[in-house]
Amino acid sequence: MRLKIRTLMTLALVALTIGLFSFAQSAAAVSxxxxxKGNLSAVDNGNGTTSGTITQGGRLNGTTQEVxxxxxxxxxxxxxxxxxxxxxxxTNKGVxxxxxxxxxxxxxxxxxxxxxIDPNASTGDFAGxxxxxxxxxxxxDGGATFQAEITGEICFAH
Numbered sequence: 001m002r003l004k005i006r007t008l009m010t011l012a013l014v015a016l017t018i019g020l021f022s023f024a025q026s027a028a029a030v031s032x033x034x035x036x037k038g039n040l041s042a043v044d045n046g047n048g049t050t051s052g053t054i055t056q057g058g059r060l061n062g063t064t065q066e067v068x069x070x071x072x073x074x075x076x077x078x079x080x081x082x083x084x085x086x087x088x089x090x091t092n093k094g095v096x097x098x099x100x101x102x103x104x105x106x107x108x109x110x111x112x113x114x115x116x117i118d119p120n121a122s123t124g125d126f127a128g129x130x131x132x133x134x135x136x137x138x139x140x141d142g143g144a145t146f147q148a149e150i151t152g153e154i155c156f157a158h
Contacts, residue, residue, distance in 0.1 A: 031155070032155055032156040032157070032158070033131065033153050033154070033155040033156075034059075034153065034154055034155075034156065035151075035152075035153055036057060036058065036059065036060055036133070036150065036151070036152055036153065036154055037056075037057065037058075037149070037150065037151050038054045038055065038056050038057020038058070038060045038061070038149075038150045039054065039055050039056050039057065039147070039148070039149060039150070040052050040053070040054050040064065040135065040137065040146070040147070040148040040149075040150055041053055041055075041145070041146070041147055042064060042066065042145065042146045042148075043144065043145050043146075044143055044144055044145070044146075048067065048068045049065065049066060049067050049068070050064070050065075050066040050146065051063065051064065051065055051066070052064040052066075052146070054089060054150065057150060059091060059093050059125065059154075060089060060091060060096070060150065061091060061092075062089055062090050062091035062092065063089075063090050064087055064088065064089050064090075065087070065088045065090075066085050066086070066087045066088075067085060067086050067087075068083060068084070068085045069084045069085055069086055069099075070083050070084040070085075071083070072104075075103070077105075079105050079106055079107040079108070080103055080104065080105045080106075081103070081104050081106065082101065082102065082103050082104075083101075083102050083103075083104065084099070084100060084101055084102070085100045085102065085113070086098065086099055086100065087100060087115060091124075093124050093125040093126070094122065094123045094124015094125045094126045094127065095122060095123045095124060095126060096117065096122050096126040096129065096154075097117070097118040097121035097122050097126075098115035098116060098117055098118060098133060099115070099116050099118055100113040100114065100115040100116075100135070101113065101114050102114070102135070108138075109138050109139045109140060109142075109143075110136075110137070110138045111135070111136075111137055111138070111139075111146070111148075112134070112135065112136045112137075113134070113135035113136075114132065114134060115132060115133040115134070115135060115152070116132055117129055117130055117131045117132065117133065117154060119157065125156065126154070126156075127157060128156075128157025128158070129154050129155060129156050129157055130154075130155045130157075131152060131153045131154040131155045132152050132153065133150055133151070133152035133154075134150070134151050134152050135148045135149075135150055136148060136149050136151075137149065
């Protein structure tokens, strides 16, 4: 009797494992997440904002408006500072809003931002979207202009 129960349990476990594996694969196949990549050119407006353009970004192609939301905060490295900002990307598919945490090295002129997508403030195709974008770039003129590569993933709500 124990052998029959053990055999039945083993078969049930194998069937459950196969079923869960198949479900995981089908869930991944219908994912609404999309890798993104683009280029940003922006200028400092001198009032705590920047404005710019995204090109070669597919759905992200459009204009940007960045608003700094914190003071520049020193880090243990005397050349590097952290800051926060909000970015609005306006495209012909809608508006994507992000909340960013960044670090900027004033000697090297390089920066990196970690941008969380705000699903409640985004509109159009981006309404309800989640995900993270990464802005990695530099300034060669002391912060008057910025060039960056944008990478990341957007998970669309629909």
